[in-house]
Amino acid sequence: MVNVKIEKVSLTTENVLRPTQSTQPDSFSLAHISDLHLTSLDNIKIPQLLSKRILGYLSWLHKRRLVHRREIIASLLEDLRDTHPDHIAVTGDMTHLGLPMEYTEVEQWLPSLGTPEHVTVIPGNHDAYAGKAWGNSCSSWRPYLDSDTKLDIPKTAGFFPSLRIRGQIALIGLSSARPTLPLLATGTIGQKQLSGLDILLEKTGEEGLFRVVMVHHPPVPGLIKWRKRLTDDKMFAAVLARQGAELVLHGHAHTATISKLQTPTGSIPVVGAPSASELNPWTGNCAKYNIYRISRSGKNWELTMTVHGYSEDQGRFVSTAEKSLRLPQR
Numbered sequence: 001m002v003n004v005k006i007e008k009v010s011l012t013t014e015n016v017l018r019p020t021q022s023t024q025p026d027s028f029s030l031a032h033i034s035d036l037h038l039t040s041l042d043n044i045k046i047p048q049l050l051s052k053r054i055l056g057y058l059s060w061l062h063k064r065r066l067v068h069r070r071e072i073i074a075s076l077l078e079d080l081r082d083t084h085p086d087h088i089a090v091t092g093d094m095t096h097l098g099l100p101m102e103y104t105e106v107e108q109w110l111p112s113l114g115t116p117e118h119v120t121v122i123p124g125n126h127d128a129y130a131g132k133a134w135g136n137s138c139s140s141w142r143p144y145l146d147s148d149t150k151l152d153i154p155k156t157a158g159f160f161p162s163l164r165i166r167g168q169i170a171l172i173g174l175s176s177a178r179p180t181l182p183l184l185a186t187g188t189i190g191q192k193q194l195s196g197l198d199i200l201l202e203k204t205g206e207e208g209l210f211r212v213v214m215v216h217h218p219p220v221p222g223l224i225k226w227r228k229r230l231t232d233d234k235m236f237a238a239v240l241a242r243q244g245a246e247l248v249l250h251g252h253a254h255t256a257t258i259s260k261l262q263t264p265t266g267s268i269p270v271v272g273a274p275s276a277s278e279l280n281p282w283t284g285n286c287a288k289y290n291i292y293r294i295s296r297s298g299k300n301w302e303l304t305m306t307v308h309g310y311s312e313d314q315g316r317f318v319s320t321a322e323k324s325l326r327l328p329q330r
């Protein structure tokens with residue numbers, strides 16, 4: 001039996017989104033946002049730009065600062081206030097270059113998204129951009145990253161795998177964020193995290209929880225270029241095939257995708273969210289995020305997904321599509 005003792009993390013702040021309980025009994029709403037790249041590099045100092053960060057800074061200067069827009073992030077917060085999800089999952093790439101000043105900026109912004117009780121964050125490759133292994137670099141985000149459920153497994157890569165339980169929902173966070181050589185943006189989960197994932201999926205599965213696995217890099221081949229891939233996607237898929245899960249959420253590709261991972265009891269939906277802050281004239285990408293409604297159906301689950309996309313004409317997010325997703329059977 002997994003120990004589900006939850007430590008309450010207190011964070012007092014003004015202007016916090018305060019998600020309410022779902023209006024539908026026995027259902028849970030989960031928003032998934034990704035790749036906000038919300039930080040500014042305007043005041044960066046050149047000595048901070050060693051190695052790979054020089055290329056990253058030039059990319060930001062010429063392109064990224066133009067496509068990840070503050071007004072869209074403000075609209076996103078407004079839309080989330082209207083939609084009131086029970087919880088918000090954030091799958092990484094909050095920063096551009098993973099600099100300490102960016103960690104601080106994110107730390108100061110996160111309370112506007114919600115309290116740690118209502119928001120779970122994992123890192124992306126831009127949050128572990130260069131230098132040493134990522135480890136505890138983002139420790140100022142700790143209340144949003146770390147498990148608040150007691151675990152009996154060894155943790156690696158800082159806080160991961162993490163486990164947070166909200167009602168009947170188990171949010172399992174992984175870190176695929178690793179510093180890489182210039183021109184590479186690959187990710188790796190690693191054997192120790194995968195072993196922990198195996199245990200967490202087994203225990204939360206025994207509890208009958210709806211298991212959501214969060215990982216930044218797409219864990220299904222073919223969704224992204226080789227130089228940006230998850231290097232151990234096959235090992236990840238093997239763990240999920242063995243233990244099962246109900247939903248996998250990822251980011252990184254900046255495009256909306258729905259794919260599957262096969263298990264003996266059916267396919268697990270794997271959903272990639274695009275950037276929730278992007279309006280990109282070069283690629284045509286426009287900000288979106290997803291809201292899932294999770295409800296019981298006998299011993300199984302039902303899952304519907306609503307896409308909220310930014311409308312440039314209306315200057316706000318609007319609901320654009322709804323889809324029912326087939327889940328593995330219990």
Ligand SMILES: [Fe+2]
Pocket residue numbers: 035037093124126252254
């Ligand atoms: Fe990204």
Ligand SMILES: [Fe+2]
Pocket residue numbers: 093124125126216251252253
């Ligand atoms: Fe990424």
